Amino acid sequence: MAKSKTKRAKPKKHHAAVEPMLEFGNRWDYSPAPESTPVPLKKRYSLYIGGKFVAAKSGRVFRSVNPATGRKLTDIAAGDREDVDLAVKAARKALTGPWGKMPAAERGKLIYRIARMVQERSRELAILETMDGGKPIKESRDVDLPLVAAHFFYHAGWADKLEYAFPGKKPQPIGVCGQVIPWNFPLMMAAWKLAPALACGNTVVLKPAETTSVTALHLAEIIADAGLPDGVVNIVTGKGSTGAAVVQHPGVDKVAFTGSTRVGKQIAAATAASSKRLTLELGGKAANILFDDAPLDQAIEGIINGIYFNQGHVCCAGSRLLVQESVYEQVIHKLSDRIKTLRVGDPLDKNTDIGAINSKAQLTRISELVDSGVAEGAQLHQSGCKLPGEGYWFKPSFFTGVTASHRIAREEIFGPVLSVMTFRTPGEAIERANNTCYGLSAGVWTDKGSKIFKIAAELKAGVIWANTYNKFDPASPFGGYKESGFGREGGLQGLASYVDIS
Ligand code: NAD
Numbered sequence: 001m002a003k004s005k006t007k008r009a010k011p012k013k014h015h016a017a018v019e020p021m022l023e024f025g026n027r028w029d030y031s032p033a034p035e036s037t038p039v040p041l042k043k044r045y046s047l048y049i050g051g052k053f054v055a056a057k058s059g060r061v062f063r064s065v066n067p068a069t070g071r072k073l074t075d076i077a078a079g080d081r082e083d084v085d086l087a088v089k090a091a092r093k094a095l096t097g098p099w100g101k102m103p104a105a106e107r108g109k110l111i112y113r114i115a116r117m118v119q120e121r122s123r124e125l126a127i128l129e130t131m132d133g134g135k136p137i138k139e140s141r142d143v144d145l146p147l148v149a150a151h152f153f154y155h156a157g158w159a160d161k162l163e164y165a166f167p168g169k170k171p172q173p174i175g176v177c178g179q180v181i182p183w184n185f186p187l188m189m190a191a192w193k194l195a196p197a198l199a200c201g202n203t204v205v206l207k208p209a210e211t212t213s214v215t216a217l218h219l220a221e222i223i224a225d226a227g228l229p230d231g232v233v234n235i236v237t238g239k240g241s242t243g244a245a246v247v248q249h250p251g252v253d254k255v256a257f258t259g260s261t262r263v264g265k266q267i268a269a270a271t272a273a274s275s276k277r278l279t280l281e282l283g284g285k286a287a288n289i290l291f292d293d294a295p296l297d298q299a300i301e302g303i304i305n306g307i308y309f310n311q312g313h314v315c316c317a318g319s320r321l322l323v324q325e326s327v328y329e330q331v332i333h334k335l336s337d338r339i340k341t342l343r344v345g346d347p348l349d350k351n352t353d354i355g356a357i358n359s360k361a362q363l364t365r366i367s368e369l370v371d372s373g374v375a376e377g378a379q380l381h382q383s384g385c386k387l388p389g390e391g392y393w394f395k396p397s398f399f400t401g402v403t404a405s406h407r408i409a410r411e412e413i414f415g416p417v418l419s420v421m422t423f424r425t426p427g428e429a430i431e432r433a434n435n436t437c438y439g440l441s442a443g444v445w446t447d448k449g450s451k452i453f454k455i456a457a458e459l460k461a462g463v464i465w466a467n468t469y470n471k472f473d474p475a476s477p478f479g480g481y482k483e484s485g486f487g488r489e490g491g492l493q494g495l496a497s498y499v500d501i502s
Pocket residue numbers: 180181182183184207208209210238239240241242243244245247258259260261263264266267281282283284314315362365412413414
């Protein structure tokens with residue numbers, strides 16, 4: 001231990017030596033490589049109710065924009081209470097009809113079919129996801145879409161094995177599930193919600209986020225083509241009031257929500273006086289704890305991924321970095337070097353690392369919190385990159401000189417902004433990491449396995465990554481402590497939220 005410390009004390013000089021290299025940032029510029037596959041974007045998107053694509057009863061639509069241009073992409077049907085009611089009725093009919101009577105193995109086959117069709121159409125879906133939401137194509141192509149397919153594959157396998165998942169019980173579907181999802185992983189959140197619900201024999205009314213509804217409606221086409229009976233999956237697009245109508249509908253037996261803690265609390269209140277089952281996946285303010293014995297270059301890559309992946313629009317983003325004091329200078333140096341090389345721009349370009357901020361409203365929220373950080377006395381460090389002239393963008397940023405009481409240390413920024421703080425001892429790291437109203441995830445970076453186990457056991461967070469970050473697997477349960485919500489998605493624990501075993 002002492003030996004490794006003396007070894008690591010030297011690199012400070014080494015830093016001064018490599019400094020000039022950083023001027024070469026521009027040499028790494030690549031020629032533009034935009035995705036050129038044509039995509040079947042429609043001029044107008046309908047609701048999907050009872051196996052049919054239908055306009056909202058009111059005839060109203062709202063627009064979804066491409067955040068990389070700020071311009072309108074398409075019109076989406078604005079469903080309201082009346083449409084939600086039709087969707088819940090269609091879901092009930094399917095539950096007591098063909099879906100409820102279908103042997104579980106047949107149900108499983110249909111879910112496998114969805115998984116395969118998602119794979120077949122993954123390129124088109126990835127492009128649409130990027131156009132509607134602003135995330136880099138390399139992420140929607142290499143992360144979101146493979147995880148969407150994986151989620152359906154995994155849960156398809158459970159459909160006829162639920163009795164093994166819950167031995168000694170006779171697991172039954174809960175009924176009609178009302179699911180409301182956010183805009184940060186539109187299709188992946190749809191898959192996280194739909195796959196376990198369907199595997200357990202439930203039917204669904206899904207409400208996508210208003211800025212990113214397009215891919216859910218393409219998924220509806222896949223679901224129709226796969227041959228699921230009418231009404232098993234219904235998709236009602238609209239804004240917050242549409243979500244509220246889903247949650248409050250008396251015909252909904254189970255509510256699953258992912259989104260802000262503010263809305264999560266409203267939903268908890270709205271369902272409190274009912275027998276509805278509820279799971280909430282809310283915000284986070286995860287700490288990445290970096291010890292001085294960690295391989296620093298690898299750790300920096302993981303920390304960069306932890307905060308800048310998907311423009312920081314990630315509930316489990318590693319938005320607080322706790323660095324052991326002995327390596328603080330080195331880490332700050334490496335961080336500022338690395339953010340200079342991140343490519344910000346056209347999300348459809350295959351070389352882009354950081355795409356567009358999902359909406360103007362989100363950009364305003366991020367800017368307001370960043371301003372508060374500066375006003376409260378923290379130091380802002382930003383990449384010197386040029387931002388495109390139109391659309392919504394934010395430079396990859398981090399703050400030093402952050403104290404635990406600063407808003408940027410406490411509140412979810414949900415953008416590409418990292419707050420860096422320090423610690424001296426493992427005990428202090430744990431205390432600081434747990435000093436938050438959230439508890440969704442955390443990261444530990446160290447060379448010592450024993451330290452990982454000790455720290456992980458004391459962190460109050462649902463998911464803890466060690467020497468990696470933002471790794472997801474459908475077999476691994478995901479969910480929070482404290483104000484990050486309750487209930488788990490994925491794995492056996494996730495299935496439990498969609499069965500009645502009483
Ligand atoms: P939000 O919670 O308002 O929206 C999430 C979903 O809930 C959307 O589909 C929305 O239409 C719906 N909704 C809104 N009001 C509702 C209501 N009263 N009843 C039922 N459904 C309702 O999130 P937002 O305003 O888009 O983002 C605000 C903040 O939330 C972000 O800055 C971020 O901190 C957080 N957020 C977290 C996650 C996450 O994955 N945990 C995702 C998105 C946003």
